[in-house]
Amino acid sequence: MSVARADHDNALKALAAGDIPGYMNAVGRRAREASKVLRAADTGAKNRALRAVADALESARPALLRANQQDLARGRENGLDAALLDRLALDDTRIDAMIEGLGQVAALADPVGEISAMNYRPSGIQVGKMRVPLGVIGIIFESRPNVTIEAASLCLKAGNACILRGGSEAHASNAALNDCLQAGLAVAGLPAGAVQVVATTDRAAVGALITLPEFVDVIIPRGGKSLIARIAAEAKVPVIKHLDGVCHVYVDATADPAKALAIAVNAKTHRYGTCNTMETLLVDAAIADLLLPELARAYAEHDVELRGCERTRALLPQALEATEEDWAAEYLAPVLAVKVVDGISEAIAHIERYSSQHTDAIVTEDYTLARRFMAEVDSSSVVVNASTRFADGFEYGLGAEIGISTDKLHARGPVGLEGLTTQKYIVLGEGQVRQ
Amino acid sequence: MSVARADHDNALKALAAGDIPGYMNAVGRRAREASKVLRAADTGAKNRALRAVADALESARPALLRANQQDLARGRENGLDAALLDRLALDDTRIDAMIEGLGQVAALADPVGEISAMNYRPSGIQVGKMRVPLGVIGIIFESRPNVTIEAASLCLKAGNACILRGGSEAHASNAALNDCLQAGLAVAGLPAGAVQVVATTDRAAVGALITLPEFVDVIIPRGGKSLIARIAAEAKVPVIKHLDGVCHVYVDATADPAKALAIAVNAKTHRYGTCNTMETLLVDAAIADLLLPELARAYAEHDVELRGCERTRALLPQALEATEEDWAAEYLAPVLAVKVVDGISEAIAHIERYSSQHTDAIVTEDYTLARRFMAEVDSSSVVVNASTRFADGFEYGLGAEIGISTDKLHARGPVGLEGLTTQKYIVLGEGQVRQ
Numbered sequence: 001m002s003v004a005r006a007d008h009d010n011a012l013k014a015l016a017a018g019d020i021p022g023y024m025n026a027v028g029r030r031a032r033e034a035s036k037v038l039r040a041a042d043t044g045a046k047n048r049a050l051r052a053v054a055d056a057l058e059s060a061r062p063a064l065l066r067a068n069q070q071d072l073a074r075g076r077e078n079g080l081d082a083a084l085l086d087r088l089a090l091d092d093t094r095i096d097a098m099i100e101g102l103g104q105v106a107a108l109a110d111p112v113g114e115i116s117a118m119n120y121r122p123s124g125i126q127v128g129k130m131r132v133p134l135g136v137i138g139i140i141f142e143s144r145p146n147v148t149i150e151a152a153s154l155c156l157k158a159g160n161a162c163i164l165r166g167g168s169e170a171h172a173s174n175a176a177l178n179d180c181l182q183a184g185l186a187v188a189g190l191p192a193g194a195v196q197v198v199a200t201t202d203r204a205a206v207g208a209l210i211t212l213p214e215f216v217d218v219i220i221p222r223g224g225k226s227l228i229a230r231i232a233a234e235a236k237v238p239v240i241k242h243l244d245g246v247c248h249v250y251v252d253a254t255a256d257p258a259k260a261l262a263i264a265v266n267a268k269t270h271r272y273g274t275c276n277t278m279e280t281l282l283v284d285a286a287i288a289d290l291l292l293p294e295l296a297r298a299y300a301e302h303d304v305e306l307r308g309c310e311r312t313r314a315l316l317p318q319a320l321e322a323t324e325e326d327w328a329a330e331y332l333a334p335v336l337a338v339k340v341v342d343g344i345s346e347a348i349a350h351i352e353r354y355s356s357q358h359t360d361a362i363v364t365e366d367y368t369l370a371r372r373f374m375a376e377v378d379s380s381s382v383v384v385n386a387s388t389r390f391a392d393g394f395e396y397g398l399g400a401e402i403g404i405s406t407d408k409l410h411a412r413g414p415v416g417l418e419g420l421t422t423q424k425y426i427v428l429g430e431g432q433v434r435q
Numbered sequence: 436m437s438v439a440r441a442d443h444d445n446a447l448k449a450l451a452a453g454d455i456p457g458y459m460n461a462v463g464r465r466a467r468e469a470s471k472v473l474r475a476a477d478t479g480a481k482n483r484a485l486r487a488v489a490d491a492l493e494s495a496r497p498a499l500l501r502a503n504q505q506d507l508a509r510g511r512e513n514g515l516d517a518a519l520l521d522r523l524a525l526d527d528t529r530i531d532a533m534i535e536g537l538g539q540v541a542a543l544a545d546p547v548g549e550i551s552a553m554n555y556r557p558s559g560i561q562v563g564k565m566r567v568p569l570g571v572i573g574i575i576f577e578s579r580p581n582v583t584i585e586a587a588s589l590c591l592k593a594g595n596a597c598i599l600r601g602g603s604e605a606h607a608s609n610a611a612l613n614d615c616l617q618a619g620l621a622v623a624g625l626p627a628g629a630v631q632v633v634a635t636t637d638r639a640a641v642g643a644l645i646t647l648p649e650f651v652d653v654i655i656p657r658g659g660k661s662l663i664a665r666i667a668a669e670a671k672v673p674v675i676k677h678l679d680g681v682c683h684v685y686v687d688a689t690a691d692p693a694k695a696l697a698i699a700v701n702a703k704t705h706r707y708g709t710c711n712t713m714e715t716l717l718v719d720a721a722i723a724d725l726l727l728p729e730l731a732r733a734y735a736e737h738d739v740e741l742r743g744c745e746r747t748r749a750l751l752p753q754a755l756e757a758t759e760e761d762w763a764a765e766y767l768a769p770v771l772a773v774k775v776v777d778g779i780s781e782a783i784a785h786i787e788r789y790s791s792q793h794t795d796a797i798v799t800e801d802y803t804l805a806r807r808f809m810a811e812v813d814s815s816s817v818v819v820n821a822s823t824r825f826a827d828g829f830e831y832g833l834g835a836e837i838g839i840s841t842d843k844l845h846a847r848g849p850v851g852l853e854g855l856t857t858q859k860y861i862v863l864g865e866g867q868v869r870q
Contacts, residue, residue: 036787036811039810039811039813040807040810040811113810119832121830121831121832123825123830125821125825125830127825127830127831127832130809130817132813134843134844135813135843217843217844218843218844238673238842238844256866258866259865259866262866262868263866263868265868266868266869267868270868270869352471361862372475374565374861375474375475375548376471376474376475378474378567378570378859379859380859380860381859381860381861381862382565382859382860382861382862383862383864384861384862384863384864385863385864385865385866385867386560386862386863386864386865386866386867386868387867387868387869389868389869390558390560390562390862390864390867390869391860391862395556395558395560395562395869396556396562396860397554397556397562407673408569408570408652408653408857409569409652409653409673409844409845409857410844410845412857412858412859412860413859413860414860422843422844422847423847424813424814424815424816424817424847424848425815425816425817425826425831425847425848425849426809426816426817426818426819427796427816427817427818427819427821427825427826428819428820428821429818429819429820429821429825430694430820431691431693431694431697431698431820431821432820432821432822432825433697433698433700433701433702433705433821433822433824434701434705434822434824434825434830
């Protein structure tokens with residue numbers, strides 16, 4: 001019996017016995033074994049697997065919709081709210097999107113094996129870096145079943161084995177999607193352990209997954225801030241975190257007013273629930289009386305509630321009074337905090353204090369101020385004269401995105417295939433020894 | 436009174452009261468404040484500071500040697516062994532080396548602000564990455580006082596504030612070196628909090644330093660494996676780890692025997708105590724009877740003790756019997772484990788199982804085997820036809836090295852200035868909004 005087969009059998013035995021740590025240990029061991037095959041798998045095999053998963057989804061539409069109906073029915077019984085039920089729901093359009101996404105990931109360049117910066121050294125050796133997979137990635141997410149396909153496809157293309165722990169409310173849907181993933185791996189001759197969907201809704205599985213440094217190289221949680229913070233606090237494995245998005249737009253006196261208006265409206269109203277939505281607008285005092293009344297009219301058309309500082313309220317009496325909490329708030333709603341500041345220094349100091357270091361923007365036509373804002377604002381995306389809403393893997397040209405990192409180490413900002421890899425040094429010689 | 440000044444006073448007050456967590460909190464806050472100035476400091480100011488520290492060291496030679504004599508006297512009283520006393524000792528040659536090192540770091544290109552891969556997107560925005568400092572770096576190290584200057588200079592050049600916690604045995608030396616660092620910062624007009632040497636030998640200071648995520652962005656421990664493992668287990672801040680170096684050389688049947696001999700001898704005997712020294716030699720069975728007797732003669736000249744597998748001992752009866760522990764051992768001594776394997780697959784499997792993923796080498800003239808070894812061996816440095824001893828920041832052309840990372844995320848292998856920075860996204864537009 002092969003090692004992989006034995007690990008699979010051990011996993012099932014542990015699961016049947018209700019031994020969740022034992023089950024996750026076997027899942028982890030199986031992922032580690034699969035990762036050794038995947039890291040050397042050629043681009044063609046990985047792409048064949050992705051396209052075969054797409055074919056399997058196409059054939060499995062009735063089964064997927066049936067499984068999803070079970071989840072939805074149970075969700076309604078359990079009193080899930082309308083927004084959650086919507087995120088949980090699959091329909092033909094969403095299945096189409098998953099199929100299209102698989103094709104897009106297959107079409108992306110393979111990051112694995114890229115060799116860069118090979119240079120000769122005085123000793124005669126040639127040194128550079130090779131991009132290689134991270135190994136095994138654990139993904140913990142909630143409700144939306146399409147994340148199962150998205151995350152698996154990106155991990156696979158980057159040569160990593162993955163362990164997927166979706167929300168218990170999507171359990172039947174994820175199991176049906178897993179059948180399609182397994183079918184695709186089998187077509188390409190890749191190991192079944194390359195993608196494993198955790199087969200229990202027991203919460204102890206998460207606790208086990210994040211404390212297996214021997215088998216798991218990194219954890220990527222996708223979900224609410226409290227989930228992510230809890231995972232980061234308890235993990236014994238590195239975590240790529242996405243905490244909150246308290247994003248700012250600062251409009252300097254040197255801004256083009258038309259650009260400022262367009263950007264400030266778009267950054268707030270394009271979508272309210274996204275992490276790159278502006279939550280606080282900072283306006284230079286020297287342009288506030290010109291800009292704020294016009295902006296307030298535009299926001300009123302979108303029913304955006306304004307909460308302002310004293311100087312804002314002097315210009316906009318309809319604004320509510322902003323409290324200390326407002327400056328730190330991620331509303332994810334049609335609400336905007338507005339503060340009048342005395343120029344770029346106060347704006348940068350405010351951002352330094354309250355920003356979540358996700359995405360912050362300046363609107364200015366001044367070359368030196370633009371350069372200063374770029375150098376001094378310590379956020380994962382710093383934007384000049386464009387909407388914060390662009391902070392996104394697709395908009396940045398990464399081809400796809402597994403999440404946005406608010407960490408500084410390893411991956412910062414939108415994380416695409418490259419963020420799922422690392423680089424090792426390669427040394428090529430002709431028998432050189434150290435003198 | 437300035438914030439920085441107040442933090443400094445608070446630190447001293449807490450220290451006088453024996454409140455170590457309070458002291459480290461004030462040190463951390465002061466470092467964070469200084470990091471905001473440093474990240475925007477221009478290259479000229481940083482280089483002026485480095486050269487002024489070198490000048491201060493030159494002037495302070497008598498004071499440095501006096502302080503070091505105090506440490507040595509106390510060390511001898513406390514029964515430190517000869518090796519530790521040697522690492523602790525300063526003399527004019529070692530002070531020369533520190534002064535030269537400062538000049539070398541000043542001469543390195545400034546990594547901060549480098550903008551790369553700026554590309555236009557279909558939306559009209561231009562997106563790329565800017566290299567920026569990490570922020571505040573905590574360095575924990577033992578005995579060798581020159582690390583104080585080395586670490587401070589690299590952190591400063593990369594635009595980071597640093598907090599240095601040296602060994603208690605070097606306390607007086609480090610305090611004298613700190614005077615030179617402070618003098619250099621003052622000359623360049625950089626904040627005094629940019630480099631802080633922890634002014635207490637209380638071990639609680641380490642516990643506090645590694646649990647201050649608000650003020651410290653990353654911890655780099657330099658020292659023995661047990662120290663690093665303990666810090667990694669207890670830290671609430673990311674740690675760039677250097678665990679052990681169990682390095683392999685695999686000699687394939689396709690190797691040039693002269694290169695194999697030179698590399699195998701150099702990788703073991705060039706220095707015994709370094710992390711990139713070979714600890715296990717793997718020899719293809721098809722070349723073992725040709726190579727091993729000649730190698731054994733060379734090792735005998737260096738008094739290297741051999742511990743072999745059964746097949747090795749059939750060829751080299753003088754070798755001791757290797758046990759399971761030998762395959763995982765980092766000897767750091769003139770001892771070598773030797774195993775005869777049946778070709779590259781068995782070699783890679785052995786490395787997969789026992790390597791610490793630091794540096795592993797193959798000797799071969801076969802193109803396809805070289806490519807396979809590079810792709811499949813998952814170590815921070817993978818070497819073809821050269822000695823493992825080249826795995827080093829200076830040999831790789833990084834200009835300097837703060838350590839070697841055996842982690843996969845962020846920095847892997849020798850860590851130079853680039854490893855002390857991160858990248859943020861920069862988005863430049865002319866008023867673009869998301870459609």
